[in-house]
Each structure stands twice: as C-alpha cells, then as structure tokens.
Amino acid sequence: MSSLETKPAPTSPVRAAMGAAAVDTVLILVFAAIGRDAHHREEPILGVLLTAWPFLAGAAAGWIIARAWRSPLSVRRAGVPVWVASLVGGMLLRALTGQTVVLPFIIVATLALAVFLLGYRLLLAAAAQLRRRQGK
Known part of the structure; x- marks a missing residue:
C-alpha cells in the first residue's frame, strides 16, 4: 500500500450499533410514511409518527431482548428479532391503543418490515462475503 492510500478504519461496535439502530428507525418511519x-x-x-410509534417501540424491545447491539448487522441475531418484535409489538400496541389491526395490514406490515429490516442486513452480508471472496 502506498503512502497515499489509506485503509478504511474498522467500524467500532458502538458506531455499528448506533448506525443500525438509526437505519432501523428510519426504515420504520419510511414504512409508516408509505402506508399513510x-x-x-x-x-x-x-x-407518520402516530403510525410508526408502535413499531418503533416494538423494534426497541427487539433490540433489548436480542441484545442486538452485540451484532447489530447480523440477520439472525439482530435482524430477525428486531423484525419480529417490531411487527408483533407494533400490532399489539396498535390494538391496545385502538388503532386499526386487520389481516391485510398485518400481511403488508410483515412483508414490508421484513424487506426493510432484513433487506439491508442481507445486502451488507452479501457485500462483505463478496469482498472476502475477492480478497482471497
């Protein structure tokens, strides 16, 4: 490596967790905005905030239950628990607060939140795997 080239600094665990939590939050807000x-x-x-808050609360619970900050970009250890908690928690909180919970909405929310919350993690995992293969 020449003196002009710099190797990217590894992302700190705290920074990765904060980034993933921020992306999860933004994607849940996007989900709510698209629906509205x-x-x-x-x-x-x-x-949008009224629609999103139950799903954001569910996602926060998922982060805590799964301790997602330990591996925030892992599909299995963070993505799936955050997705399931945001969906189930979101629907329960919506029902408890008198917001609409009907089967078509549950289906759309299930699919949209899966695409959003699992999708970017899957893309990052695929990119990392591709980089590893190219580095061999």
Whole structure:
C-alpha cells in the first residue's frame, strides 16, 4: 500500500450499533410514511409518527431482548428479532391503543418490515462475503 492510500478504519461496535439502530428507525418511519401516503392521510409528520410509534417501540424491545447491539448487522441475531418484535409489538400496541389491526395490514406490515429490516442486513452480508471472496 502506498503512502497515499489509506485503509478504511474498522467500524467500532458502538458506531455499528448506533448506525443500525438509526437505519432501523428510519426504515420504520419510511414504512409508516408509505402506508399513510398510500391511504392519502392528512398530517404527514404527526401522522407518520402516530403510525410508526408502535413499531418503533416494538423494534426497541427487539433490540433489548436480542441484545442486538452485540451484532447489530447480523440477520439472525439482530435482524430477525428486531423484525419480529417490531411487527408483533407494533400490532399489539396498535390494538391496545385502538388503532386499526386487520389481516391485510398485518400481511403488508410483515412483508414490508421484513424487506426493510432484513433487506439491508442481507445486502451488507452479501457485500462483505463478496469482498472476502475477492480478497482471497
């Protein structure tokens, strides 16, 4: 390696966990925003937060239960627990607070949250595997 080339600094565990938690949060907010837009709901910002908070609370519970900060980009150790907790916790909290919980919404939420919360982790894992193969 020449003196002009620099090797990227490894990501610290705290930074990786904060980044993954931020991405999870943004993707859940995007999920809520897409849903609200599809149904032409009013109050875009407050409405998105109202729709998203149960799923965000569920995701936070998933992070704690799975101790996802230990391996925040792992599909199995972080992604799946955060996805399931955000979905189940979100639906339970919606039901408890009088928000709509109907089968079509559960199906859409299941698929959308899986694509979002598992998808980026799967892409990162595939990219890391490709880098390892190219490095051999």
